[in-house]
Amino acid sequence: MLTALTNARVFDGHQCLEGYAVVLNGSRIHALLPEKELDTDIERQNLEGGVLAPGFIDLQVNGGGGILFNNSPDLDGIRQMLEGHRNGGTTSMTPTLISDSLVQQQQGVAAVCQALEEKLPGVLGVHIEGPFFNPDRRGTHKQDYIRPMSAEDLEWLASIRRHHPDMTLLITLAPEQTKAGQIQTLADAGIRVCAGHTDANHEQIKAALAEGLSGFTHLYNAMRPLTGRDPGVVGAALADNDSWCGIIADGHHVDPTAIQVALNAKPAGKVFLVTDAMATVGSNENSFSLYNEVISEQDGCLVNAEGNLAGSAIGMIDAVRFCVESVGASLQEALRMASLYPAQYIGKADQLGRIRSGYRADLVHFDDAFRVQHTWVAGSKRRHMN
Numbered sequence: 001m002l003t004a005l006t007n008a009r010v011f012d013g014h015q016c017l018e019g020y021a022v023v024l025n026g027s028r029i030h031a032l033l034p035e036k037e038l039d040t041d042i043e044r045q046n047l048e049g050g051v052l053a054p055g056f057i058d059l060q061v062n063g064g065g066g067i068l069f070n071n072s073p074d075l076d077g078i079r080q081m082l083e084g085h086r087n088g089g090t091t092s093m094t095p096t097l098i099s100d101s102l103v104q105q106q107q108g109v110a111a112v113c114q115a116l117e118e119k120l121p122g123v124l125g126v127h128i129e130g131p132f133f134n135p136d137r138r139g140t141h142k143q144d145y146i147r148p149m150s151a152e153d154l155e156w157l158a159s160i161r162r163h164h165p166d167m168t169l170l171i172t173l174a175p176e177q178t179k180a181g182q183i184q185t186l187a188d189a190g191i192r193v194c195a196g197h198t199d200a201n202h203e204q205i206k207a208a209l210a211e212g213l214s215g216f217t218h219l220y221n222a223m224r225p226l227t228g229r230d231p232g233v234v235g236a237a238l239a240d241n242d243s244w245c246g247i248i249a250d251g252h253h254v255d256p257t258a259i260q261v262a263l264n265a266k267p268a269g270k271v272f273l274v275t276d277a278m279a280t281v282g283s284n285e286n287s288f289s290l291y292n293e294v295i296s297e298q299d300g301c302l303v304n305a306e307g308n309l310a311g312s313a314i315g316m317i318d319a320v321r322f323c324v325e326s327v328g329a330s331l332q333e334a335l336r337m338a339s340l341y342p343a344q345y346i347g348k349a350d351q352l353g354r355i356r357s358g359y360r361a362d363l364v365h366f367d368d369a370f371r372v373q374h375t376w377v378a379g380s381k382r383r384h385m386n
Contacts, residue, residue, distance in 0.1 A: 001025075001043065002023055002024070002025055002030055002042045002043070003023070003024045003042070003043050003044075003045060004021045004022070004023045004024075004035075004038050004042045004043065004044045004045070005021060005022045005023075005024065005045050005047055005052060005363075005365075006021045006035050006038075006044050006045065006046055006047065007035075007046045007047050007048055007049065008047040008048075008049060008050050008051060008052040008365060009050070009051050009052070010022060010032065010051075010052050010053075010355060011051055011052070011053040011054070011331075011332060011335050011355070012032060012054075012354060012355040012356065013054055013335075013336065013339065013340045013353055013354030013355060013356070014332075014354070015332065016051075016331070016332060017032075019034055019035050019036070020032060020033065020034055020035060021033060021034070021035045021038055021044075022052060022355055022363070023038070023042065024361045024376070024379055025379075026361075026379050027360060027361055027378040027379040027380075028358060028359065028360060028361055028379065029355060029356060029357055029358065029359045029360070029361050030357060031357050032355055032356065032357065047365055047373070047374070049367065049368075050365055050366055050367040050368065050373055051331070051365070051366055051367075051368075052355075052363060052364075052365045053335050053339065053355070053363070053364050053365075053366075054335070054339040054340065054352065054353050054354055054355055054359075054362065054363065054364070055089065055090070055091025055092065055339065055352075055362030055363050055364050055375060055376070055377065056088070056089045056090045056091060056273075056316035056317070056320075056338040056339055056364060057090070057091070057092050057093065057124070057338070057339055057342040057343055057348075057352060057353065058085065058090045058092075058093040058094075058273075058274060058275050058277070058316055058342075059093070059094050059127060059170060059246060059272070059274055059342050059345070059346065060094070060096050060127055060129070060217065060218070060246055060274035060275065060276050061081060061085060061090070061093045061094070061095060061096055061127075061274075061275055061276075061277050062096045062098055062129075062276065062277060062278050062279075062311055063081060063084075063277060063278045063279035063280075063281070063288070063311075064080070064081040064082075064083075064084030064085045064277055064278075064279065064281040064282045064283070065080035065081055065082075065083045065084025065085070065279075065281075065282045065283050066080060066084065066279055066280075066282075066283035066284075066285050066288075067080045067081065067084075067279050067288075068278060068279045068288055068289075068290060069081060069095045069096060069097055069108055070097055070098055070100050070104060070108070070290075071279075071288075071289065073097070073104060073105075073107040073108035073110075073111050074107070074111045075111050075114055075115055075118075075120075077095075077111065078095055078111055078112065078115050078120065078123060079120070081093070081095055082120075082122045082123070083282065084281055084282025084283055085275075085277065085281060085282055085315055085316070086122075086282070086375050086377070086382065086384075087282050087315060087372060087384055088275075088281070088282065088314070088315015088316050088317045088318065088372065089315065089316050089317040089320075089338075089364035089366065089372045089375060090122075090275075090315065090316045091122060091362040091363070091364065091375055091376070091377045092121075092122045092123070092124050092352065092362060092377075093122060093123070093124065094123075094124050094125050094126055094127040094168055094170060094346075095108070095112060095123070095126055095127070096126070096127040096128075096129050097109070097126065097127070097128050097129065098129050098130055098141055099129070099130030099131035099133065099138070099141040099142060099145040099146060100130075100131070100142075100145055101145065102153075102156075105128060106156075108126065109126055109128070109160060112125060112126040112167070113160075113163075113164055113167070116164065116166075116167055121377045121378040121380065122377050122378075124167075124168045124346065124348065125167040125168030125169050125170070125346075126167070126168075126169060126170070127170040127171075127172070128157070128169075128170070128171050128172070129172040129196065129197075129217065130145065130146070130172065130173075130197065131145040131146050131147055132147065132148060132149040132153070132173040132174060132177045132178065133146050133173065133174045133177060133196075133197035133198070134146075134174040134176060134177060134197060134198050134199040134200075136199050137174065137197045137198055137199050137222045137223060137224075138197055138222070139197060139221070139222045139308070139309070139310075140290065140295075140304055140308060140309070140310040140311070141197065142291045147177075148177045148178070148179075149173065149177060149178045149179070149182055154182055154185055154186070157169075157171060157186060157189070157191065158185060158186065158189040158191075161189045161190045161191060162189070165190065168192070168346045168347075168348070169190070169191045169192065170191070170192045170193075170194060170215075170346075171186060171191055171192070171193050171194065172194045172195070172196040172197070172217040173193065173194075173195070173196070173198075174195065174196070174197055174198035174199070174200060175195055175198060175200045175204050175205060175207070175208035175213065176198065176199065176200045176204050177198075178208075180207075180211075181211070183208050183211040183212055183213055184211040184212050186212070187211065187212025187213075187214070188212070192214055192215060192345065192346060193208075193212060193213050193214060193215070194213070194214070194215035194216055194217045194246070195208060195213055195215070195216050195217065195223070195233060195237075196216065196217030196218060196222060196223065197217075197222045197223070198222075198223050198224065198233055199223075199224050199233075200224065200233055201224070201230070201232065202230070202231040202232060202235060202236050205233055205236035205237075206236060209236070209240060209242075209243065213243065214242075214243055214244060214345075215243055215244045215245065215246065215345065216233070216237040216243065216244070216245045216246070217246055217274075218246055218247065218248050218253065218274065218276055219234065219237060219245040219246065219247045219254070219262060219271075220234060220247070220253070220254050220258055220262075221248065221253050221254070221309075226238070238261070238262060238265040238266060239265075241266075241267050241270070243270065244270050244271070244272060244341070244345045245262060245266060245270060245271050245272075246272055246273070246274040246342075247259060247262060247271055247272070247273060247274065248273075248274060248275065248276050248312055248319070249273055249319040249322045249323050249327065250275075250300070250301065250312045250313070250314045250318065250319065250322065251300070251322055251326065252300065252301040252309060252312070253276070253309060253312065256322075256326045256327045256328075259323070259327045260327055260328065260329075263327075263329065263333075269336070269340075269341050269344060270341070271337060271341070272337050272338070272341035272342040272345060273316060273319040273320070273323070273334075273337045273338045273342075274319075274342075275312055275314050275315060275316055275318075275319060276311050276312045277311060277312050277313070277314060277315070278290075278295065278302050278310065278311035278312065278313065280297050280302065280313055281312075281313060281314065281315055282315065290304070290310060293305060295310045295311075297313050300313060301313060316338050317364070317366060317370055317371075317372050318370075319334075319338065320334045320335060320337075320338050320370065321334075321370040323337065324370075336353075339352070339353045340353035340354060341353075360378055360379075361376050361378060361379040362376060362377055362378065363375065363376040371384075372384045
């Protein structure tokens with residue numbers, strides 16, 4: 001049965017449209033057309049203002065809904081994360097496993113594979129962040145797990161894609177913790193390889209890009225910075241026109257001016273938003289356990305006992321709002337950073353990130369104060385009371 005969503009400004013992934021309706025047919029978008037052209041027999045849902053946009057896509061989400069994926073690497077944990085982040089407008093994600101034992105990470109990957117096999121809406125794949133990091137840039141990742149990539153690691157990672165060729169698989173690593181050719185092998189297997197938690201120099205990053213490195217995880221954070229005589233990881237990321245950069249726009253991880261610098265330096269479409277969210281997002285909890293250490297939320301950010309940042313406490317709508325109100329990005333560009341651009345990075349822009357006939361009906365509706373009112377995941381609607 002067709003249903004028309006009316007009386008909201010529609011951002012279709014390219015532009016904002018007034019007086020348009022989005023017609024849904026089950027899990028798919030049937031049409032985008034002027035409201036005056038709607039057939040009279042189509043059921044209408046009056047959204048009473050606000051903005052209707054493509055649902056947000058989060059490619060780095062460690063937890064939510066009260067759980068951390070590493071602590072609950074199972075299907076129920078994934079479901080809780082999806083529920084926790086839906087209030088923030090996220091309609092699809094890659095649950096993220098941080099540095100841990102191989103057994104724990106394998107359990108998490110198996111849970112994501114199960115979710116995909118059961119067609120759990122909102123799960124795109126998995127993001128494995130670590131443990132192949134530079135110890136000096138590990139951040140809150142536990143020292144005991146940090147190590148170089150081995151041949152066995154390479155075989156396991158490549159095998160995930162062989163057995164599940166349609167899944168999105170992202171790997172964050174420090175290029176200097178790999179051997180020549182390993183990044184190439186991962187990229188050839190269809191894995192999106194990102195640099196993060198790295199102290200690589202400019203030449204090492206250029207070599208990694210030549211092998212197939214395609215992204216940079218939480219730009220500016222846990223990586224060698226840009227200086228006048230040492231471009232570092234940040235300089236290499238900003239100078240490269242082909243790679244993508246994820247960025248945490250929460251007001252704590254990156255200064256608004258630094259975000260603007262990245263937007264000015266990179267070609268349009270190459271910077272996307274991530275939350276790097278932890279367990280507290282979408283829950284009533286203000287603390288959780290990471291590596292048997294209590295992480296607490298203080299003044300809108302998460303810190304460990306030493307006062308160091310330990311992920312973020314935001315949903316995607318918060319990042320969109322921050323980009324508009326603090327960075328000075330247009331609403332359209334902020335929304336593209338939250339939906340279209342991550343979809344393009346993972347090769348899903350023919351299904352997600354736009355409001356267009358045939359696309360999956362993943363949508364977010366929010367008011368002028370950036371409060372999420374409704375979401376649709378594969379056409380399934382939910383009203384939010386924010």
